[in-house]
Amino acid sequence: MIRVELPANLRTLAGVGREVQLEVDGPATQRTLLDALETAYPALRGTVRDSRTKKRRAMLRFYACEEDLSDESLDAPLPESVAAGQEPYLIVGAIAGG
Amino acid sequence: MTTLRLLVGTHKGAFVMTSDERRKDWKIEGPHFAGWDVYHVNGSPAEPNRLYASTSRGWFGQVIQRSDDGGATWQPIGNEFHYEGATTTHKWYDNSDHPYEFLRVWHLEPSLTDPETVYAGVEDAALFKSTNGGTSWEELSGLRTHPTAPSWAPGAGGLCLHTIIQDPSNPNRIFTAISSAGSFRSDDQGKSWKPINHGLRSSYIPDPDAEIGHCVHHLAMHPSRPNTLFMQKHWDVMRTDDGGDTWHEVSGNLPTDFGFAIDVHAHEPETIYVVPITSDSDHFVPEGKLRVYRSRTGGNEWEPLTKGLPQKDCYVNVLRDAMAVDSAESCGVYFGTTGGQVYASADSGDSWMAIARDLPAVLSVQVQTLA
Numbered sequence: 001m002i003r004v005e006l007p008a009n010l011r012t013l014a015g016v017g018r019e020v021q022l023e024v025d026g027p028a029t030q031r032t033l034l035d036a037l038e039t040a041y042p043a044l045r046g047t048v049r050d051s052r053t054k055k056r057r058a059m060l061r062f063y064a065c066e067e068d069l070s071d072e073s074l075d076a077p078l079p080e081s082v083a084a085g086q087e088p089y090l091i092v093g094a095i096a097g098g
Numbered sequence: 099m100t101t102l103r104l105l106v107g108t109h110k111g112a113f114v115m116t117s118d119e120r121r122k123d124w125k126i127e128g129p130h131f132a133g134w135d136v137y138h139v140n141g142s143p144a145e146p147n148r149l150y151a152s153t154s155r156g157w158f159g160q161v162i163q164r165s166d167d168g169g170a171t172w173q174p175i176g177n178e179f180h181y182e183g184a185t186t187t188h189k190w191y192d193n194s195d196h197p198y199e200f201l202r203v204w205h206l207e208p209s210l211t212d213p214e215t216v217y218a219g220v221e222d223a224a225l226f227k228s229t230n231g232g233t234s235w236e237e238l239s240g241l242r243t244h245p246t247a248p249s250w251a252p253g254a255g256g257l258c259l260h261t262i263i264q265d266p267s268n269p270n271r272i273f274t275a276i277s278s279a280g281s282f283r284s285d286d287q288g289k290s291w292k293p294i295n296h297g298l299r300s301s302y303i304p305d306p307d308a309e310i311g312h313c314v315h316h317l318a319m320h321p322s323r324p325n326t327l328f329m330q331k332h333w334d335v336m337r338t339d340d341g342g343d344t345w346h347e348v349s350g351n352l353p354t355d356f357g358f359a360i361d362v363h364a365h366e367p368e369t370i371y372v373v374p375i376t377s378d379s380d381h382f383v384p385e386g387k388l389r390v391y392r393s394r395t396g397g398n399e400w401e402p403l404t405k406g407l408p409q410k411d412c413y414v415n416v417l418r419d420a421m422a423v424d425s426a427e428s429c430g431v432y433f434g435t436t437g438g439q440v441y442a443s444a445d446s447g448d449s450w451m452a453i454a455r456d457l458p459a460v461l462s463v464q465v466q467t468l469a
Contacts, residue, residue, distance in 0.1 A: 009133050009155055009157070009158055013131075013158075013174060043174035045162075046159055047158040047177075048158075051177075052178075052180065057159060060157060060158075073134040092156075093157040094157070
């Protein structure tokens with residue numbers, strides 16, 4: 001079970017709390033995880049990545065284990081601790097400043 | 099007993115407000131979609147409990163929400179808006195060619211007769227249509243591919259299609275308006291389009307009398323006179339009586355003819371309302387006074403309506419979709435401000451009361467008159 005933390009607006013949209021837990025089919029990668037997220041919560045389709053190109057929305061970033069995974073290959077394996085459910089995968093809205 | 103239901107979109111969510119015909123005591127529910135920009139909420143004339151809402155955020159894009167119970171509960175529905183065919187361009191602020199890019203839905207206009215059919219006006223400017231209750235959307239691409247479209251340029255708010263009006267006497271006819279391209283008419287259900295801007299004059303563009311390039315802020319029509327449209331342009335209040343073929347100015351004695359909102363009385367086709375705004379650089383009401391102006395002569399002769407509205411130290415704006423009229427026996431008029439107030443008049447504008455004073459900035463106000 002992989003843990004995913006969502007930003008506040010997406011929690012409201014999906015009707016969930018801060019964290020959701022997901023099973024992925026096959027190897028645990030960012031792509032399979034995001035596929036699983038959109039399958040479990042169809043309301044999120046198009047809000048994290050473009051519905052056609054699957055490209056990350058420009059003002060969102062992906063983090064895990066204090067590493068920025070936003071520009072890493074979507075098909076690279078997730079960190080072991082994320083795949084094992086020990087650490088969450090974070091979807092974070094870019095901060096615009098105060 | 100008639101019930102009035104206000105649908106209010108704000109920068110941080112939507113609110114649904116209901117009252118009986120006295121329009122004195124309002125029940126306010128919300129915020130729905132807290133934290134999201136709600137550019138527009140609108141109800142189906144054919145099935146009033148069917149509501150559509152356009153919610154968006156820069157981080158997360160566009161989400162269309164639908165309610166089938168008058169706003170008590172909502173479901174996210176189709177949010178895929180894809181321009182048809184090859185990517186086209188429009189002019190950017192520096193006059194370079196800029197590829198069309200979908201940003202958000204500004205305006206939702208449900209069909210007059212079919213609750214499953216709804217139109218969406220979007221930024222960058224295009225018209226979309228759904229015939230399955232918003233589940234999927236198809237572009238009516240004849241507008242965006244009009245020969246003039248490559249020369250359309252955005253206004254300060256973006257290149258947005260913000261007004262959609264269906265002719266109740268002719269299901270083939272649709273009017274739209276785009277900032278800052280102008281107004282357009284289709285006589286074949288949106289397949290092809292004609293610019294209808296003759297008579298508009300905009301001194302801030304290279305050719306003041308150009309066919310396109312005019313920053314039309316809003317259009318309004320009385321359903322009994324579908325050939326008469328009223329327009330709040332960037333500057334100037336305009337009128338046509340031939341379906342947009344020719345326009346003439348009816349600003350008359352307004353203190354300023356800059357503004358955004360315009361609407362028509364439900365029972366008096368020659369009674370119209372605007373909220374004059376100081377200028378295109380000062381987007382607030384003149385002299386610190388919030389005044390609705392009413393013309394009972396179809397324009398030119400205007401009277402200020404001030405009873406119940408702040409007449410000092412007020413510096414709010416009223417945006418293009420933030421005024422509405424109900425069709426109760428005594429016509430109600432409503433508007434919302436960028437300061438978060440929603441005002442109502444139950445007597446055609448003679449007097450006003452604040453329904454809410456401290457909402458987020460109001461982007462849109464619609465009203466439903468429910469039997």
